[in-house]
Amino acid sequence: MIRALITLVGLLGFALAQKPLVIPFWHTAGPPAQELFEQFIGEFNSKQKEYKIEPRFVGDYTEGGLKLLAAMRSGGAPALFMGEISFLGRMVQEGVALPLDEYLAGAPSDFFPGFIETGRLAGKTYGLPIGLSVPVLFYNADQFAAKGLSAPKTWQEVEAAAKRLSTRAAKGYLASSDIYSFNVLVMSRGGSLVDASGKPDLVNPKVVESLEFLQNMVKKGAAQSRTIAEAEFSVADFIRTKAFMGVAPITFWPVIEDRTNIPFKLGIAAIPLEPGGKVPLAGASLVVIRGANHEQARGSVVFWRYLMEPANIARWVKTTYYMPMRRAAQPFLEDFYKADPRRRAAFAQVEDTAVWIQDPGFVVWYKDLENALERALKGGVPARVALEEAQKKALLGDKQ
Numbered sequence: 001m002i003r004a005l006i007t008l009v010g011l012l013g014f015a016l017a018q019k020p021l022v023i024p025f026w027h028t029a030g031p032p033a034q035e036l037f038e039q040f041i042g043e044f045n046s047k048q049k050e051y052k053i054e055p056r057f058v059g060d061y062t063e064g065g066l067k068l069l070a071a072m073r074s075g076g077a078p079a080l081f082m083g084e085i086s087f088l089g090r091m092v093q094e095g096v097a098l099p100l101d102e103y104l105a106g107a108p109s110d111f112f113p114g115f116i117e118t119g120r121l122a123g124k125t126y127g128l129p130i131g132l133s134v135p136v137l138f139y140n141a142d143q144f145a146a147k148g149l150s151a152p153k154t155w156q157e158v159e160a161a162a163k164r165l166s167t168r169a170a171k172g173y174l175a176s177s178d179i180y181s182f183n184v185l186v187m188s189r190g191g192s193l194v195d196a197s198g199k200p201d202l203v204n205p206k207v208v209e210s211l212e213f214l215q216n217m218v219k220k221g222a223a224q225s226r227t228i229a230e231a232e233f234s235v236a237d238f239i240r241t242k243a244f245m246g247v248a249p250i251t252f253w254p255v256i257e258d259r260t261n262i263p264f265k266l267g268i269a270a271i272p273l274e275p276g277g278k279v280p281l282a283g284a285s286l287v288v289i290r291g292a293n294h295e296q297a298r299g300s301v302v303f304w305r306y307l308m309e310p311a312n313i314a315r316w317v318k319t320t321y322y323m324p325m326r327r328a329a330q331p332f333l334e335d336f337y338k339a340d341p342r343r344r345a346a347f348a349q350v351e352d353t354a355v356w357i358q359d360p361g362f363v364v365w366y367k368d369l370e371n372a373l374e375r376a377l378k379g380g381v382p383a384r385v386a387l388e389e390a391q392k393k394a395l396l397g398d399k400q
Contacts, residue, residue, distance in 0.1 A: 127285030190276030
């Protein structure tokens with residue numbers, strides 16, 4: 001009887017030992033990415049028995065970030081979180097994110113420039129890149145053809161085309177007062193919104209010149225200015241042929257072309273680059289949250305490595321239009337590129353990418369910059385004056 005009891009206890013212990021470790025995971029991959037992403041999770045859980053990822057969709061980047069911060073205060077935070085890379089600096093500063101370098105031995109070494117750096121701060125890796133995008137120049141190919149215009153290769157060509165395309169009823173270019181599209185212009189011209197230490201540098205000559213460039217186009221009637229509050233009208237302007245060019249993340253491409261009834265052929269061009277120019281990376285990374293144990297952290301990295309398998313990267317790219325993370329994925333994407341030459345040109349930008357913001361104070365001071373953009377583009381305030389005021393406010397906010 002005693003021997004049988006000992007055997008039973010041993011079997012129960014063995015069964016418990018075989019039970020996979022649960023890793024609660026909050027993610028922000030909404031449509032069209034959500035179905036495939038959760039499919040990846042199911043595949044990972046079925047292919048191995050050591051870990052079980054338990055996903056929960058928590059809304060977009062902003063909603064997810066707010067829910068995480070609330071959970072950190074009240075309890076119930078997940079072990080793994082998918083967050084926007086611009087939010088990572090704040091998470092690290094507040095001790096929310098755990099460093100992961102000890103689990104990364106033997107990780108792939110063929111990531112494209114800047115990709116791994118999106119998750120590194122102060123010499124440590126806190127974020128594992130998963131869905132990174134680059135901007136592209138969207139344009140109305142029918143209107144370009146009617147005017148005998150080719151896809152712009154420089155910002156001077158963008159300005160010239162905008163002037164040719166503009167009429168009383170429509171403008172050639174959409175100048176939005178959001179930090180993302182403005183930063184695209186700044187970085188592509190070899191500038192930066194932050195200095196070498198990562199602090200706001202909004203009076204940098206390249207930043208001032210970039211805002212003056214947009215302001216001049218607006219003044220000359222070649223660009224339509226839209227504020228943050230009018231963002232939804234920017235998309236409508238383009239689709240309804242009230243504007244013919246604009247900068248947006250490449251992930252907008254399938255949304256515009258496949259899910260919207262647009263009355264023209266969509267043109268896609270790489271962002272024009274001047275000497276020293278770079279294309280900014282935006283998107284999300286996986287972050288292991290304070291409170292997760294050693295094995296949960298290890299399992300999270302194992303899960304990320306599964307997502308980074310070349311064939312899985314290719315499936316992810318074809319569905320979402322996020323960038324291919326590794327060079328090893330490129331052969332799996334040849335059919336995707338051949339099916340539409342626009343894709344090859346747009347996705348080739350992976351060779352010219354860079355991290356654009358990691359300052360923890362960004363979540364505060366970016367609003368100062370967007371207010372300055374609006375004042376210059378809508379209110380006619382001189383670009384330098386608007387940026388100098390924003391710089392003062394940004395430095396004060398960055399110290400808080």
